[in-house]
Amino acid sequence: MKKASSTESTQGESLRNHFLLAMPTLTDAIFAHSITYLCEHNEHGAMGIVINHPLEVCVEEILMHLQISADGRLRDIPVMAGGPVHMDRGFVLHRHTVREWEASLKVTDEIYLTTSRDILAAIAVEEGPEHNLIALGYAGWAAGQLEAEITDNSWLTLPADSAIIFDTPYQQRATAAAANLGVDLNLISGEAGHA
Secondary structure (H helix, E strand, O other): OOOOOOOOEOOEOOOOOEEEEEOOOOOOOOOOOOEEEEEEEEOOEEEEEEOOOEEEEEHHHHHHHOOOOOOHHHOOOEEEEOOOEEEEEEEEEEEOOOOOOOOEEEOOOOEEEEOOHHHHHHHHOOOOOOOEEEEEEEEEEEOOHHHHHHHOOOEEEEEOOHHHHHOOOHHHHHHHHHHHOOOOOOOOOOOOOOO
16 A cells, blocks of 8 residues: 555545544445544545444454464454445554554554555464454545535544544444534434534
């Protein structure tokens, strides 16, 4: 992965390191009730990882498929459905570590997105980043597409909080993010504005 630039979107400020909360009007199966962490957003489009939709597969199964030995401690950790693009590719969202990985994108000083096998091998033997989220696939938008969806009230946007990604159970992530705005997702309508 190339190192990211801090380029602004042609429609305004970059939403990199922001959450997208799906509004009730967004009923597409993979995005309904989702929270997506945006890793990149510029004039060319946007890319993010859905962080609250688990697949019916655990981290241990992914490692076994890749012929990486792991002990049973990874059996109960679900892999997220990161988005509909390249569902056959793995993505590891993690907090910064001193160790460098073969293919990483620095999103912020704290949060990185890594796609190389070396990080999975390290996680398998407890030498990887302690705070990580493993996903298959990602969410992608062409230039101007995300901005149009936001204008159509498909998404509520807010600055990301790493504690929601790494320290909050996946079932509570969307609610916790909305609470940061003082919003109850159960009461929100499809006509709400944006933070």
